Amino acid sequence: MEREEITHRIARFPEQCRRAGLKVTHQRMAVYGMLAATDTHPTPEDVYMAIRGPLPSISLGTVYKILDQFQQHGFLRRVSTEGHVARYDANLTAHHHLICEDCGKIQDVELPGPVQEPQLPAGTRFRVSHCDILFHGRCGACAAARPTA
Amino acid sequence: MEREEITHRIARFPEQCRRAGLKVTHQRMAVYGMLAATDTHPTPEDVYMAIRGPLPSISLGTVYKILDQFQQHGFLRRVSTEGHVARYDANLTAHHHLICEDCGKIQDVELPGPVQEPQLPAGTRFRVSHCDILFHGRCGACAAARPTA
DNA sequence: GTGGCTGCAAAGCTTTTGCATGTTC
């Protein structure tokens, strides 16, 4: 994402909080700012470590609470993974994910046309709210580092 | 899956173990038999509870070890979910999943034609080993029980 | 008989919860 777009999102965030009935605190701003500025899909621990610099008093428990609230209000999404550690994504535009089985890195990917939003077979009794496509495999860096592994 | 196919899979399982260098134990047979006979994508706890009847001495730790080995040998797959509890699937045929946000139930779904195995945009530096499509939403039963919730 | 497997128990890690204190509005 471009820097300008990130700045814009962060500038709009206080208004989003108020609409959702959430108070605008330093902690919430720091968590949102960190997530909006990255595309690495951080864990709660990652977020905590990153914002301890500017906000040394923040606690990991608060980070968990904030991430959970933000997800419930739709400010960010949790990425589905097989691992048992949560990973978050503040990019709400339509996209899917590449998950490297070697290094664990998660990258965004946009698919062309109709594949981006697949349809269920006609007659399936299920109302879809959202669809995730996960590509598991090896990223370019890992494939280059150990071609045959 | 038909009952005959399940029986067939279970009958072939000892041979699969031997090829993988794993000894054929009652515990492994019980875990595999339970998973092959269901399409509910059980958690380790589910597996443990289900096989305590026939095998009262089994421990939860052993179930975890066995599930991990089976996954590494490709006898079953772990389903990607946002939750932090592992769920397993012994159905290795090409299919994807419907995940109900209300009741947590996971159902199998087969998609028509090319959508079943989407391709990455040309030039993407990523070697795909496997692709998961997850449809999040509400299942038929939950939609019927509380239409507007 | 031997090597691998199981059962048990303890430990590890992530996440949730409760409550007194502090902050936003």
Added chain:
DNA sequence: GAACATGCAAAAGCTTTGCAGCCAC
């Protein structure tokens, strides 16, 4: 000032680990 949010610490939940004894081969 009232309501909500934070920080701390304890607890809960899931999973892994270590090891002595047991079992498949």
